[in-house]
Amino acid sequence: MFRSPRLALFTLCLTMLYTAVVCWLPWLASATPAPPAWAVRLGLDHPFRSLPFLAACLLLFVNTLACTCDRFSRTLRLWRGELPPFAMALAGAGDRKTGSLLSAYGFRGHGALLFKNRFALWGGFVLHVGILAIILSVALQQAFFDGGAFEIAEREVVSLDRPGVVMGRDAGYFARKTPPRIEVALDLFDANLHQPGYAPDRRSRLVVADPDHPERRLTGTIDRARGLAMGDATIYQAIPSGFALTLEAPQLGTRSIHLRGKGDRTAFADLTDPAGEPVRFLLDAEHSLSDPKGTGRLAVRVERRGVSRTLLPGESFQFGPGEARITGIARWGGFTYARTPGIGLVFAGFALALAGCFLMIFPAGVARLAENAGATETRIYLTRGADLLRMEWNDHPEQPENPAQPDSDSQEIA
Amino acid sequence: MQTVTFWGATTLYALATAFFFVGMVFGKKRTSDWGRYAAFAGLFPHAVAIGLRWAEVGHGPYSSRYEVISSNAFVLVAIYLIATQAYRQLRAVGVFVMPVAFLLMGWAVSAFGVKNEVPIIFKSYWLFLHIGFAKAFGASLIVAAGSAAAYLIKRRDPERLKSLPEAERLDLYTYQFLLISFLFLGVMIVAGSLWAHQSWGRYWGWDPIETSALATWIAFGVVLHFRVLHRWSGKRMAWLTFVAFGFGMATLYVVTLVVPTIHNSYLVGK
Numbered sequence: 001m002f003r004s005p006r007l008a009l010f011t012l013c014l015t016m017l018y019t020a021v022v023c024w025l026p027w028l029a030s031a032t033p034a035p036p037a038w039a040v041r042l043g044l045d046h047p048f049r050s051l052p053f054l055a056a057c058l059l060l061f062v063n064t065l066a067c068t069c070d071r072f073s074r075t076l077r078l079w080r081g082e083l084p085p086f087a088m089a090l091a092g093a094g095d096r097k098t099g100s101l102l103s104a105y106g107f108r109g110h111g112a113l114l115f116k117n118r119f120a121l122w123g124g125f126v127l128h129v130g131i132l133a134i135i136l137s138v139a140l141q142q143a144f145f146d147g148g149a150f151e152i153a154e155r156e157v158v159s160l161d162r163p164g165v166v167m168g169r170d171a172g173y174f175a176r177k178t179p180p181r182i183e184v185a186l187d188l189f190d191a192n193l194h195q196p197g198y199a200p201d202r203r204s205r206l207v208v209a210d211p212d213h214p215e216r217r218l219t220g221t222i223d224r225a226r227g228l229a230m231g232d233a234t235i236y237q238a239i240p241s242g243f244a245l246t247l248e249a250p251q252l253g254t255r256s257i258h259l260r261g262k263g264d265r266t267a268f269a270d271l272t273d274p275a276g277e278p279v280r281f282l283l284d285a286e287h288s289l290s291d292p293k294g295t296g297r298l299a300v301r302v303e304r305r306g307v308s309r310t311l312l313p314g315e316s317f318q319f320g321p322g323e324a325r326i327t328g329i330a331r332w333g334g335f336t337y338a339r340t341p342g343i344g345l346v347f348a349g350f351a352l353a354l355a356g357c358f359l360m361i362f363p364a365g366v367a368r369l370a371e372n373a374g375a376t377e378t379r380i381y382l383t384r385g386a387d388l389l390r391m392e393w394n395d396h397p398e399q400p401e402n403p404a405q406p407d408s409d410s411q412e413i414a
Numbered sequence: 415m416q417t418v419t420f421w422g423a424t425t426l427y428a429l430a431t432a433f434f435f436v437g438m439v440f441g442k443k444r445t446s447d448w449g450r451y452a453a454f455a456g457l458f459p460h461a462v463a464i465g466l467r468w469a470e471v472g473h474g475p476y477s478s479r480y481e482v483i484s485s486n487a488f489v490l491v492a493i494y495l496i497a498t499q500a501y502r503q504l505r506a507v508g509v510f511v512m513p514v515a516f517l518l519m520g521w522a523v524s525a526f527g528v529k530n531e532v533p534i535i536f537k538s539y540w541l542f543l544h545i546g547f548a549k550a551f552g553a554s555l556i557v558a559a560g561s562a563a564a565y566l567i568k569r570r571d572p573e574r575l576k577s578l579p580e581a582e583r584l585d586l587y588t589y590q591f592l593l594i595s596f597l598f599l600g601v602m603i604v605a606g607s608l609w610a611h612q613s614w615g616r617y618w619g620w621d622p623i624e625t626s627a628l629a630t631w632i633a634f635g636v637v638l639h640f641r642v643l644h645r646w647s648g649k650r651m652a653w654l655t656f657v658a659f660g661f662g663m664a665t666l667y668v669v670t671l672v673v674p675t676i677h678n679s680y681l682v683g684k
Contacts, residue, residue, distance in 0.1 A: 005643035005644065008639060009636060009639055009640070009643070009644075015632055016629050016633050016635075017629075019626075019628050020626065020629035020633075023622040023625035023629060023669065023673070024672070024673055047620075048620050124642070147615060147616070195534060195537075196472075197472040197473060197531075197532075198531060198536070198537065199530075199531035199532065199534070201533060224533070224534050224613060225535055225537040225538055225612075226537075226538075226612060227612075227613075227615060236615050336615065337615070338616065340611070340615060340617075343611065347604075347608070350604040351604075353600060353604075354597070354601060354604060357596055357600050358597055360593055361590075361594055363590075384586060385586050387582045387585070387586075387647070388580075388583055391580070391582055
């Protein structure tokens with residue numbers, strides 16, 4: 001049942017239509033409205049994790065596996081020169097005609113068995129093995145994948161495995177329970193660096209360390225084109241960035257407050273002080289906060305109970321039962337990390353599938369010549385071009401008086 | 415200079431189109447040959463126009479609509495000429511290919527003045543493979559579709575359009591170019607995937623264009639299965655080639671104009 005060509009076509013058509021339709025869903029792109037309720041009910045808000053899609057992938061895998069096993073034995077028989085029953089038969093011509101035509105068609109070999117691009121007979125098989133490898137490795141890779149986002153301000157150090165550091169973690173079913181145990185420090189950050197030939201973008205110098213192995217310490221500069229690897233995790237530059245205030249409070253020690261944009265010239269962050277009272281920190285800029293030429297003069301304000309107060313550098317303010325100070329203004333940058341075990345298997349699957357596609361470009365064939373009452377009877381299997389060969393055979397000037405009667409069951413490809 | 419060379423190439427492609435039409439309608443093989451010479455001649459000023467823009471903006475032809483569409487036309491003409499050098503009987507298919515190249519030049523010029531700096535994320539070797547094979551995919555698919563169209567004409571009336579080869583040969587060429595497009599599309603997807611992994615740590619993000627490219631690859635798989643397992647050829651295969659062509663063109667030119675995607679810049683290109 002699973003080897004049925006009809007099932008293969010059905011599964012392929014189903015997957016194709018699903019993916020083709022789903023790629024037009026407007027809410028799948030970032031910064032677009034949320035999906036409507038009916039789409040959520042149908043699982044179309046995450047269409048490629050929905051049950052119908054996963055079931056189609058499973059069916060595709062089982063069907064491909066069954067077909068590939070079958071294909072292996074068929075290809076092996078062809079490789080050995082065993083022709084399938086439906087191979088084309090060209091009978092009645094002399095050796096010269098047969099030899100010249102087959103030679104013109106690229107058949108090579110000695111004796112009664114000739115091959116055309118023999119290696120390419122394996123094209124379809126290799127492609128299918130590649131597809132199987134891709135499906136299997138993607139499933140495995142997704143199960144173990146672990147990724148998430150985090151932010152660091154200049155001169156701040158964060159440990160990714162500490163609670164609250166990583167946001168929006170995306171971890172597979174078998175992924176490790178916690179993010180990687182890595183300490184990351186942002187040494188330098190430029191939100192608008194103009195590298196020659198490219199539009200201004202972020203660039204960071206990071207110091208990455210493994211707290212369990214002090215000798216494992218890396219310093220590297222990254223931008224959005226390339227990450228920095230430490231152990232099985234790689235850290236990548238992300239787009240979000242902003243300003244951060246360094247807060248010194250007796251109860252909390254020194255901590256970084258990451259501000260979010262509020263309009264073009266103001267950024268803010270809401271905190272709850274140790275006494276449980278809400279406090280809002282604001283940063284006002286003379287020019288735009290995202291102006292690559294500079295923000296101009298900056299002013300820090302603190303708002304409590306509807307009263308706003310501008311803070312002078314180093315000035316203390318009430319924060320819970322005690323007093324706190326803002327000791328610095330810095331930039332924060334957004335980063336992501338990813339642990340992708342099994343990615344090599346995925347790429348190996350890709351390589352196999354492409355190798356199969358490449359082999360398929362070469363038309364392959366097997367020809368077996370047999371003597372029959374002084375004339376050569378030739379049976380030919382060709383992956384494509386059989387119709388043309390038969391036509392040329394019939395049109396050949398050396399056509400004997402009793403022209404060949406092509407096998408009515410002849411075909412192009414098995 | 416850029417303007418002169420661009421318009422020089424466009425004029426030569428227009429001439430090639432005219433020669434091919436005249437050659438086809440009047441059955442003059444010689445006129446079709448002139449069409450091929452004109453297309454070949456057009457490649458030189460076209461290459462200069464692309465090179466000058468490359469030097470001016472400091473990056474390859476993959477950022478704005480002008481750069482992308484103009485270079486797509488260049489690759490289309492180049493692949494047609496290479497293919498017809500290998501398969502001489504395909505030459506008359508220029509009657510379908512050259513008008514497309516000419517129209518692409520018209521579309522490209524609509525964004526002639528747009529010049530962008532590319533984002534830093536474009537700093538990758540995989541990008542060149544990804545974009546190069548996307549262009550080669552589009553071009554080889556157009557040749558396949560042109561061959562399928564020629565097949566349908568020839569099959570209807572074998573005596574008509576003598577410059578075209580026999581229908582069986584056109585059917586074979588269609589299949590051959592479909593397989594080549596299938597490979598190019600595969601390399602495009604894989605190179606894009608490697609690029610994404612290098613830059614973001616993920617090889618697949620279900621971006622609309624990625625998804626559409628996958629749907630196109632599966633559509634090609636369906637078409638090839640019909641050919642291989644159900645022995646479809648001839649007319650049915652020609653129509654299936656048009657279906658694959660529709661999927662391919664939607665991926666390259668339509669999705670990015672309609673749906674917000676990370677690939678928007680290459681056609682919308684502000």
